[in-house]
Amino acid sequence: MNRHVRDVTVPNDWDRRGLPGWCYHSPALLEVEKEHVFRNHWQIACHVSDVPSPGNYLTMDVVGERALIVRGADGVVRAFHNICRHRGSRVVAAEKGTCKNALVCPFHGWVYNLDGTLRGAARPRSFPDLDKTEFGLMPLDLEIWMGFIFVRFRQGPQPSVAELMAPFEAEIAHYRIADMVPTNGIWSHTSPVNWKSVRDVDNEGYHVAMAHPALQDLYGSTYFDEPFVNGVSRSFATYNPHAGRRWSVRNYVKLAPEPAHLPENLRKAWVYYGLFPNGALALMPESIQFYQEFPLSTGETMLRGAVYRYADESRAQAAARYLAYRIDRETLEEDVQLTIWSNESMLSEAFSGFYLSDLEYGVRTHHDHLRKLVPVIGLDTAPDEKDIWNLNEALRSQA
Ligand code: FES
Ligand SMILES: [Fe+2]
CATH class of the missing domain: 3.90.380.10 (Naphthalene 1,2-dioxygenase Alpha Subunit; Chain A, domain 1)
Known part of the structure; x- marks a missing residue:
């Protein structure tokens, strides 16, 4: 019983x-x-209203991993590892901020577009040709559910946030x-x-x-x-x-x-x-x-x-x-x-x-x-x- x-x-x-x-x-x-x-x-990073406009970004550190959430010029919110492809610096240092139309690494000045692709290295002629995607910021799993932005550093046993929350979706949707x-x-x-x-x-x-x-x-x-x-x-x-x-x-x-x-x-x-x-x-x-x-x-x-x-x-x-x-x-x-x-x-x-x-x-x-x-x-x-x-x-x- x-x-x-x-x-x-x-x-x-x-x-x-x-x-x-x-x-x-x-x-x-x-x-x-x-x-x-x-x-x-999945980890809750923030809400879409924390990054309302293109160029708005937010960072979050979790157990030695560093997440960067940024809204692109196209309005899409993306998540990346906050790790410069040159030597691993933080690409942005602040917890929250706005950049005009590019992210500039504070170490040697590599520049990334808001969609994560590499725009260019500083002193580019000192490198062989760099592929803009291969040397772009490494993407993270991101899911937006009811306005909350979730990120995940590696795929794991959990299904999508929407699937996880499905039993409660009707109640939460009211809010x-x-x-x-x-x-x-x-x-x-x-x-x-x-x-x-x-x-x-x-x-x-x-x-x-x-x-x-x-x-x-x-x-x-x-x-x-x-x-x-x-x-x-x-x-x-x-x-x-x-x-x-x-x-x-x-x-x-x-x-x-x-x-x-x-x-x-x-x-x-x-x-x-x-x-x-x-x-x-x-x-x-x-x-x-x-x-x-x-x-x-x-x-x-x-x-x-x-x-x-x-x-x-x-x-x-x-x-x-x-x-x-x-x-x-x-x-x-x-x-x-x-x-x-x-x-x-x-x-x-x-x-x-x-x-x-x-x-x-x-x-x-x-x-x-x-x-x-x-x-x-x-x-x-x-x-x-x-x-x-x-x-x-x-x-x-x-x-
Ligand atoms: S570590 Fe980012 S430009 Fe060198
Ligand atoms: Fe309590």
């Missing part, structure tokens, strides 16, 4: 242990994760995300934890009642998480009937308009989608956002995200968006602290692993997705660091 947590079926006999503690502090394992989890899975515009740009923040500790906290709402007073006030009595299935999870909450003990929540509930273009069930709801391995979308009636985390090292993680709004936003929507931002900022600070405590405990000899509630089934299902790609994390005790890569390859070939 299976029990039901809200609408979600949780098998009775599921294994309540999370990943063993060594997985959160192993440099060799991080290299395996880069290979099988980060380089070959008209492709027409939205940026608010304060893309934020980033470095946190002293392993990336999985960030994801573990985000994958369950069991901690909301205790750790997030504002969220608990806003929607604590209705919040529920659905597990990861084929790389996507969903969490849903509607405002509590008596929300408003806190100033920001009271005013948010009072001011937030109920957009007519959303169906009834979404007009007073915050909906979150978890995108394996490391991203999430949050949909609110007045704004939407993405957030994600990238490992910088085993114990350091870059948090990154952005909020988007309706282009014709009303004053009430703007006020609601500000209040939602305040609630979210408070929540993020609380989560950062929780991830630090959880992460550091795994260095203690006394740490004996997780024992998860049915309400944390989302953590388990995320770990299950990881176990499939990185089976070495199924080992309870840490293998020797130098054996981890080969052991993982051997386990993958048996699967």
Whole structure:
């Protein structure tokens, strides 16, 4: 017999242990994760409105790879490795900017067209003839889905973003995300934890009642998480009937308009989608956002995200968006602290692993997705660091 947590079926006999503690502090394992989890899975880079005009570009570093997203003179958005074909410099150094009609490498001045082809080397007569395509910027997989730009450094086990998100497309389409515009740009923040500790906290709402007073006030009595299935999870909450003990929540509930273009069930709801391995979308009636985390090292993680709004936003929507931002900022600070405590405990000899509630089934299902790609994390005790890569390859070939 299976029990039901809200609408979600949780098998009775599921294994309540999370990943063993060594997985959160192993440099060799991080290299395996880069290979099988980060380089070959879709990453949200930004929204089309972050690069609205020809020449607008944006860069993003992920596990030693460098992405450059640029809108061409023809209006097409393309993605490339931000690696000069001469000697590997960054072709553009800034996180965001605009170039007139070419990208000029800051090292020796090779010039690239906005479609990535090489326009020319500096001092061209010092080289043999250079083929404009062969020496063009190396393209990256790019997919635009509902206005979000996704990139992938290498093809991998995931299908297209559209296929991944197909089960939720009808619900998400209501928000008209492709027409939205940026608010304060893309934020980033470095946190002293392993990336999985960030994801573990985000994958369950069991901690909301205790750790997030504002969220608990806003929607604590209705919040529920659905597990990861084929790389996507969903969490849903509607405002509590008596929300408003806190100033920001009271005013948010009072001011937030109920957009007519959303169906009834979404007009007073915050909906979150978890995108394996490391991203999430949050949909609110007045704004939407993405957030994600990238490992910088085993114990350091870059948090990154952005909020988007309706282009014709009303004053009430703007006020609601500000209040939602305040609630979210408070929540993020609380989560950062929780991830630090959880992460550091795994260095203690006394740490004996997780024992998860049915309400944390989302953590388990995320770990299950990881176990499939990185089976070495199924080992309870840490293998020797130098054996981890080969052991993982051997386990993958048996699967
Ligand atoms: S590395 Fe780019 S021009 Fe030399
Ligand atoms: Fe949280």
